[in-house]
Amino acid sequence: MGDQPLLRVRGVHKTFTPRGFLGRRGPAGIQALRGVDLDVARGQVTALLGPNGAGKTTLISIICDLVRADAGSVSVADCAIPDRARQAQRLVGVATTNERSFFWRLTGRQNLEFFAALHGLARPVAARRSTELLTRFGLESHADRLFRTYSAGMKKRLALARAMLHEPPVLLLDEPTTSLDAAGTEDLHDLLRREIVPSGACVVWATHRVEEVRALCDQVIVLVDGEVRFDGATDRFMRRHGSRVGYEIEVGAPSEAVGPVGAYLRSIGAVLHDPLGAGADVGTRVGLPEVRDEPQLSEVLGKCLGLGATIRRVEPMQVSLRQVFANLREEGRPDASGHGSVEGGHA
Amino acid sequence: MRRLASLIMAFVRRDARIATSYKLHFALQLFGGLFTVVMFYFIAKMTDPNASGGPLSQFGTDYFSFVLVGIVATGFLQTGVGLADRLRVAMGEGSLEMMFACPVRPIWILILPAIWELLFQMGQAVVMIALGVVLFGADLSHANWPAGLVLLLATVAAYSVFGILSTGIILVIKRGDPIRWLVTELAALVAGAYFPVALLPDWLERIAAVLPMTYAYHGIRMTVLKGAGLSDVSVDLAVLVGFAAIGLPLAAYCCHLAIGKAKRDGLLGSF
Ligand SMILES: Nc1ncnc2c1ncn2[C@@H]1O[C@H](COP(=O)(O)OP(=O)(O)O)[C@@H](O)[C@H]1O
Ligand SMILES: [Mg+2]
Secondary structure (H helix, E strand, C coil): CCCCEEEEEEEEEEECEECCHCCCCCCCCEEEEEEEEEEECCEEEEECCCCCCCHHHHHHHHHHCCCCCEEEEEEEEEEEEEECCHHHCCCCEEECCCCCCCCCCCCCHHHHHHHHHHCCHEEEEHHHHHHHHHCCCHHHHHHHCCCHHHCCHHHHHHHHHHHHHCCCCCEEEEECCCCCCHHHHHHHHHHHHHHHHHHCCCCEEEEHHHHHHHHHCCCCEEEEECCEEEEEEEEHHHHHHHCCCCEEEEEEEEEHHHHHHHHHHHHHCCCCCCCCEEEEEEEEEEEECCCCCHHHHHHHHHHHHCCCCCEEEEEEECCCCHHHHHHHHCCCCCCHCCCCCCCCCCC | CCHHHHHHHHCCCHHHHHHCCCHHHHHHHHHHHHHHHHHHHHHHHHCCCCCCCCCCCHCCCHHHHHHHHHHHHHHHHHHHHHHHHHHHHHHHHHHHHHCCCCCCCCCHHHHHHHHHHHHHHHCCCCCCCCHHHHCCCCCCCCCHHHHHHHHEEEHHHHHHHHHHHHHHHHHHCCCCHHHHHHHHHHHHHCCCCCCCCCHCCHHHHHHHHHHHHHHHHHHHHHHHHHCCCCCCCHHHHHHHHHHHHHHHHHHHHHHHHHHHHHHCCCCCCCC
């Protein structure tokens, strides 16, 4: 086995063909996937990064045998889909964005126990496993409440717990943080780091948020318009496309500090959105695109404080995803390199 | 086998919990058949209780008892035909997709919700029969209940053929299908739910002869009203079981094709 990929996707194409009444041909089809290749090894967290409509959900649905590909092959631990779909399904856990996929009039625990039975867990095992997961995912005090009373964050956590019921070696997470606020998202990331990464599962995390990629993933696959535009390690992706990552701070400076603080900030490539205000209670937004990580950030903040400034707010700056995708679209043109459009690859 | 049993239990638990969580609706449904029973009680008052030699004579009973059994049997037909209702709900919600991602034969996911429906139907039947007998004086004193139950189950099996076909149709066209309507109306009109088939003109009687429900009503009435044993209603039983034995695999195969098509067209989800 060794470095044999656990999940292997080769040349997958999918066109959705809308049909008119009684199978008459409708308008032209939608090409959701155009020749996707993907390898995910054991214990690896792979981001499936792409804008809305890129084909992420379609790809995940094909791996779960919910959608049939038109061409190409998919296998999980050598079980080909769809031929050996049921064996493959035993190895795959999936969490979707759709919270209606739970039964709203059952409790969280009852929901988990039902799906555990579908995964073939005997009743006592299902009960034990459900309790364990409810605890690990911080839902034990809500376990016996109806699902419909759950908050958005609790619903997402239950979806993750459900995906892990049968301890699958492959986890497919389809935008698990959509519709969560910043705190909820952070929570979910913590859970992922604490409960899922150590399990050694191979995780495919579909997302359209670059900051999630940086925080959590070992490998990045960028899907744009149904094609893989980048496939490689996260650092490599960040070096290449993360140039806009950085921090934004809000700085106040008393009049005597305006000069030195301003000079220092400019020296590190900061972008001042307004002139530095005179007076500690007037904050100025300052972008720090060159500051890449927390040690660097605390150094900068320390310098500013030392020069007499006050810091009123610090936030990571978001990469403009549109920009990244636009770059990849450009760079990924087949003429850019000899062997097609995938960048970063381990071809 | 163990696996199937535990699947069945999981579905029954789920459905029982969901059904009983709508308390008022659950009670109304359980006792809902009563309105029909009461209505027919009064209609029956207009019929001549002493009429003999009429079309009811083969069952040796009065009209109210006759129709009460018809109403109960119709409920079991609905259980079979109505399989697709649950599917429509699950498909709209997205729970269907999630269940299909589990390593279970899809056909089980489609038909196991019927088990709870069947149990509920039995409860409803017991309520209707008990009230029909105790409050309205239906005469079921000769009933051969075990034989009646066997025929009821055979009826559900036979009519599940239509339920499974509907399920396949809904998977692909995503909206109500005509099968259920046709089958239910035909049974009510022609197969003898509310009046004996013998009253029908010849040409309708010929249609009745090819409907499994005609045999269901006849066989169930013979056992429950006259105390006939299974050997007395072997023709009725054979028709129902034969229909199920041939129809169920065919319907399941059609459903399998429909699932394949739904997967190719991306229709399992709630898009
Ligand atoms: N069942 C479907 N029928 C028709 N078109 C679909 C279906 N599912 C997805 N699509 C289309 O395929 C493309 C990819 O969709 P999707 O995989 O959901 O993208 P993502 O998850 O990356 O947002 C979109 O243009 C979408 O409209
Ligand atoms: Mg999606």
